[in-house]
Amino acid sequence: MTAARSLTTVAELVEAGLVPEARRAGAAAVAARYAVAVTPSLVALIDPADPNDPVARQFVPDAAELVTLPEERADPIGDLAHSPVEGIVHRYPDRVLLKAVHVCPVYCRFCFRREMVGPEGLGTLSALALDAAIAYIAARPAIWEVILTGGDPLVLSPRRLQAILERLAAIPHVKIVRFHSRVPVVDPARVDTALIAALKASGKTTYVALHANHPREFTAEARAAIARIVDAGLVMVSQTVLLKGVNDDAAVLADLMRTFVENRVKPYYLHHPDLAPGTAHFRLTLAEGRALVESLRGRVSGLCQPAYILDIPGGHGKVRADSAAVEEADDGCFRLRDFRGETHLYPPRQDET
Numbered sequence: 001m002t003a004a005r006s007l008t009t010v011a012e013l014v015e016a017g018l019v020p021e022a023r024r025a026g027a028a029a030v031a032a033r034y035a036v037a038v039t040p041s042l043v044a045l046i047d048p049a050d051p052n053d054p055v056a057r058q059f060v061p062d063a064a065e066l067v068t069l070p071e072e073r074a075d076p077i078g079d080l081a082h083s084p085v086e087g088i089v090h091r092y093p094d095r096v097l098l099k100a101v102h103v104c105p106v107y108c109r110f111c112f113r114r115e116m117v118g119p120e121g122l123g124t125l126s127a128l129a130l131d132a133a134i135a136y137i138a139a140r141p142a143i144w145e146v147i148l149t150g151g152d153p154l155v156l157s158p159r160r161l162q163a164i165l166e167r168l169a170a171i172p173h174v175k176i177v178r179f180h181s182r183v184p185v186v187d188p189a190r191v192d193t194a195l196i197a198a199l200k201a202s203g204k205t206t207y208v209a210l211h212a213n214h215p216r217e218f219t220a221e222a223r224a225a226i227a228r229i230v231d232a233g234l235v236m237v238s239q240t241v242l243l244k245g246v247n248d249d250a251a252v253l254a255d256l257m258r259t260f261v262e263n264r265v266k267p268y269y270l271h272h273p274d275l276a277p278g279t280a281h282f283r284l285t286l287a288e289g290r291a292l293v294e295s296l297r298g299r300v301s302g303l304c305q306p307a308y309i310l311d312i313p314g315g316h317g318k319v320r321a322d323s324a325a326v327e328e329a330d331d332g333c334f335r336l337r338d339f340r341g342e343t344h345l346y347p348p349r350q351d352e353t
């Protein structure tokens with residue numbers, strides 16, 4: 001079926017046939033805690049007769065989200081610990097996240113920022129907070145790249161995006177502006193000439209990192225939206241979360257990575273799922289993830305190989321999950337070496353930050 005607007009309540013999901021009556025109560029308990037939104041494009045993609053539909057699994061709330069494990073945490077990758085001013089996350093010397101908005105067109109059931117995004121989330125930066133965030137970037141010449149994330153920055157109006165980009169364009173040491181977004185696949189009609197023009201900052205290079213997790217997300221409309229971005233001269237890279245029941249299959253992963261490349265999106269990140277609350281049903285073990293990534297080698301072209309990444313819990317940065325920086329320990333845990341050379345256990349002990 002097609003919906004005229006995004007479905008944001010369990011009653012609407014039941015009416016659309018996406019939540020069976022027997023699962024209504026569980027879904028409602030989840031929706032009382034975490035934001036829900038499924039765009040018309042995605043509603044049209046879901047097969048309600050398939051209980052294992054990989055698109056539904058990503059967006060339709062499920063009672064499994066009510067189960068929180070001890071190692072899960074509200075801020076799994078430690079954004080708050082690295083936020084010197086509101087809206088900025090500064091984890092590495094040469095780049096910052098600029099989180100201008102905490103709203104998304106869809107709410108992913110596995111979201112690592114699920115405690116921060118949504119109508120009840122951290123909201124949109126006020127004019128004063130945005131001033132302070134831009135001043136923070138302007139005052140630090142080491143900042144080479146600004147990554148607009150959130151939330152999904154492409155939900156902002158072209159006028160607001162352009163205002164932010166003009167301010168970044170005025171900072172000489174910022175050379176790269178990167179957007180992380182799901183909009184081209186979940187709401188492709190939004191990607192129009194005005195939005196694309198607003199993503200460009202004079203004298204800077206813009207990258208758009210597209211978040212997609214299953215080849216089915218690449219509808220004709222999504223492919224056309226991606227083509228409009230690339231044809232406008234912006235560079236696109238991908239990010240995917242490795243998710244049980246969605247893409248934890250070598251053939252699906254290979255198909256997904258090839259689909260990115262065919263659409264001129266260079267595979268960049270394949271994320272091991274984070275320890276977000278209520279997401280254990282999506283998580284593979286690191287050993288399972290490493291075996292899947294290994295199976296991609298040889299199966300698909302080098303162009304299709306993403307970097308398999310684990311964000312070290314607590315905000316210690318990213319590590320290549322299939323590299324020598326990740327070592328299996330005797331006790332079934334892994335030892336991760338961060339970019340500073342410090343070692344962390346994974347999964348972390350409960351008393352670790």
Ligand code: SF4
Nearest residue numbers: 104107108111150151
């Ligand atoms: S689009 Fe990104 S920030 Fe928004 S719910 Fe999905 S994973 Fe979270």
